[in-house]
Amino acid sequence: MKTRRSDRLIDMTSYLLDHPRELISLPFFVKRYDSAKSSISEDLAIIKRTFAVRGLGVIQTLPGAAGGVQYLPGVNSEIAGDFLKLMTLKLAEKERLLPGGYLYLSDLLGNPLYLKMIGRLIAAQYVDQQVDAVMTVATKGIPIAQSVATCLGVPFVIVRRDAKITEGATVSVNYVSASSSRIEKMELSKRSLAEGAHVVIVDDFMKGGGTIHGMHDLLKEFSASLVGITVFAEASFAGQRVESDYTSLLNVVAVDTQNSEIKVELGNYLDKLSD
Amino acid sequence: MKTRRSDRLIDMTSYLLDHPRELISLPFFVKRYDSAKSSISEDLAIIKRTFAVRGLGVIQTLPGAAGGVQYLPGVNSEIAGDFLKLMTLKLAEKERLLPGGYLYLSDLLGNPLYLKMIGRLIAAQYVDQQVDAVMTVATKGIPIAQSVATCLGVPFVIVRRDAKITEGATVSVNYVSASSSRIEKMELSKRSLAEGAHVVIVDDFMKGGGTIHGMHDLLKEFSASLVGITVFAEASFAGQRVESDYTSLLNVVAVDTQNSEIKVELGNYLDKLSD
Numbered sequence: 001m002k003t004r005r006s007d008r009l010i011d012m013t014s015y016l017l018d019h020p021r022e023l024i025s026l027p028f029f030v031k032r033y034d035s036a037k038s039s040i041s042e043d044l045a046i047i048k049r050t051f052a053v054r055g056l057g058v059i060q061t062l063p064g065a066a067g068g069v070q071y072l073p074g075v076n077s078e079i080a081g082d083f084l085k086l087m088t089l090k091l092a093e094k095e096r097l098l099p100g101g102y103l104y105l106s107d108l109l110g111n112p113l114y115l116k117m118i119g120r121l122i123a124a125q126y127v128d129q130q131v132d133a134v135m136t137v138a139t140k141g142i143p144i145a146q147s148v149a150t151c152l153g154v155p156f157v158i159v160r161r162d163a164k165i166t167e168g169a170t171v172s173v174n175y176v177s178a179s180s181s182r183i184e185k186m187e188l189s190k191r192s193l194a195e196g197a198h199v200v201i202v203d204d205f206m207k208g209g210g211t212i213h214g215m216h217d218l219l220k221e222f223s224a225s226l227v228g229i230t231v232f233a234e235a236s237f238a239g240q241r242v243e244s245d246y247t248s249l250l251n252v253v254a255v256d257t258q259n260s261e262i263k264v265e266l267g268n269y270l271d272k273l274s275d
Numbered sequence: 276m277k278t279r280r281s282d283r284l285i286d287m288t289s290y291l292l293d294h295p296r297e298l299i300s301l302p303f304f305v306k307r308y309d310s311a312k313s314s315i316s317e318d319l320a321i322i323k324r325t326f327a328v329r330g331l332g333v334i335q336t337l338p339g340a341a342g343g344v345q346y347l348p349g350v351n352s353e354i355a356g357d358f359l360k361l362m363t364l365k366l367a368e369k370e371r372l373l374p375g376g377y378l379y380l381s382d383l384l385g386n387p388l389y390l391k392m393i394g395r396l397i398a399a400q401y402v403d404q405q406v407d408a409v410m411t412v413a414t415k416g417i418p419i420a421q422s423v424a425t426c427l428g429v430p431f432v433i434v435r436r437d438a439k440i441t442e443g444a445t446v447s448v449n450y451v452s453a454s455s456s457r458i459e460k461m462e463l464s465k466r467s468l469a470e471g472a473h474v475v476i477v478d479d480f481m482k483g484g485g486t487i488h489g490m491h492d493l494l495k496e497f498s499a500s501l502v503g504i505t506v507f508a509e510a511s512f513a514g515q516r517v518e519s520d521y522t523s524l525l526n527v528v529a530v531d532t533q534n535s536e537i538k539v540e541l542g543n544y545l546d547k548l549s550d
Contacts, residue, residue: 005281006280006281006284006321006325007321007324007325007328009281009284009285009288010284010285010288010321010322010325010326011325011329011331013284013285013288013289014288014292014329014331017289017292018388018391019388046281046282046285047285049282050281050282050285050286051285053282054286054289056286056289098440098441098443099440100440102440102441103441104441104442104443104464104466105441106432106433106441106442106464106467107430107466107467110424110430110431110432110433110467111430112421112424112425112428112429112430112431113293113294113428115421115425116293116425138413138414139413139414139417139433139435139439140441142414142417142418142421143417143421146387146390146417146418146421146422147421149385149387150387150390150391153387153388154387155382155385155386155387156385156387157381157385158381158385158414160414162437164414165373165374165375165377166373166377166378166379166380166381166415167379167381168373168379189379189381191379191382192381192382192385
């Protein structure tokens with residue numbers, strides 16, 4: 001059915017948001033809306049401008065027969081900064097403190113609105129690089145991986161410490177859990193990652209970095225390459241990190257169990273974003 | 276800054292999609308766009324029409340001082356039917372068959388586009404009921420719970436078979452895993468669910484239904500009430516189910532390990548949707 005501009009703008013916005021990084025040919029929209037190519041191009045110019053102004057990301061048009069339009073999710077540093085400041089306050093709430101100096105995070109990582117922003121922030125770093133999959137380790141990393149993967153339009157894969165029968169054949173590596181100083185094992189289903197894939201690793205919390213390092217090792221077993229590592233929060237009080245090149249949204253600087261105080265600062269995300 | 280209609284339509288669409296079921300006051304949009312209330316009302320009428328035509332869901336306007344606009348995600352039965360038919364084909368791929376008659380699902384449940392549709396389909400059933408949280412059990416249920424919770428604009432909570440130190444105090448129940456006929460234990464962090472909450476339970480795969488039944492029992496410990504149960508796939512070949520009132524998107528009717536054949540049909544979702 002033939003459509004009006006207003007209808008096209010609404011549906012196109014929804015379609016583009018739902019298909020990040022996918023190259024969509026103009027003929028696809030021409031057919032979807034039974035409209036002239038010139039009208040579609042004008043629509044896209046309007047959407048491009050609004051997305052830029054509102055900090056929703058970049059609409060990229062590639063010319064030529066193999067061309068089309070592509071939505072690259074993004075975030076401007078003002079929105080990112082505001083959100084990260086909110087998160088530092090949330091993370092410093094003393095009720096989060098658990099015996100042993102652990103922090104309760106499940107409410108933050110079970111909140112869809114926060115997860116969307118976390119996903120957008122992390123994805124924004126990799127949006128113009130080749131990424132084939134997002135990797136994390138069960139359990140708490142999963143919601144973050146899903147949010148990032150949704151933003152990047154790629155699948156996510158879950159490494160497990162206790163691979164189940166429903167995973168089929170797996171590849172495993174040993175890793176040193178720095179917080180417990182024990183050697184443990186993590187496994188990934190063999191068919192879940194293609195050889196040579198370009199992978200972003202994410203996790204909720206990094207103390208010593210042993211778990212992240214284990215995933216990095218696992219990539220080698222799949223001849224996969226690392227695009228980057230980002231964690232929601234790092235615990236800089238935990239001392240030396242095994243991995244050196246990573247991004248953190250938040251940094252837990254100190255945990256004082258005696259006085260129930262948690263000191264949280266921004267991680268290195270904003271510095272890296274402006275690089 | 277004062278805005279044009281086209282810009283408002285694009286940003287409003289994005290905002291509404293990002294805030295499902297949230298009651299947004301018209302003054303919020305009036306301020307956001309520095310535009311007259313009458314213009315905003317016209318914008319919303321256009322968005323309402325397009326969302327309806329495109330099967331994106333319902334835009335509901337509530338009049339009065341406490342009123343506003345609300346986006347209720349939905350799906351029309353044609354889109355739902357097409358997607359579910361695709362899923363039956365995917366699920367029946369013989370490569371999924373693992374030793375013991377288990378099915379490999381991680382690729383489907385790690386695909387953001389599929390997850391979005393699964394979330395929309397499941398959420399559509401509960402969109403006009405009070406829902407305070409979505410509950411699932413680790414690990415494979417998590418992506419489904421996150422998608423449904425995102426669509427409903429509520430948090431999701433994760434029940435664990437091996438609660439970690441990072442969960443704080445937990446409440447646990449025992450349940451009978453019908454597939455293994457063993458008694459096992461599942462736990463939920465005490466602070467993750469408010470007393471009296473209205474909860475939707477989701478999971479990836481239901482054989483005997485013991486796990487689902489365990490979560491149902493757990494709700495009682497929190498004085499929470501069950502809104503509904505939906506699983507991605509049920510295995511009707513596994514015989515009698517412990518829970519009787521549930522929705523399934525797909526139904527695995529038979530698994531023939533000898534000839535590597537998996538027989539998959541539609542679950543009861545479409546029947547329930549048209550009720």
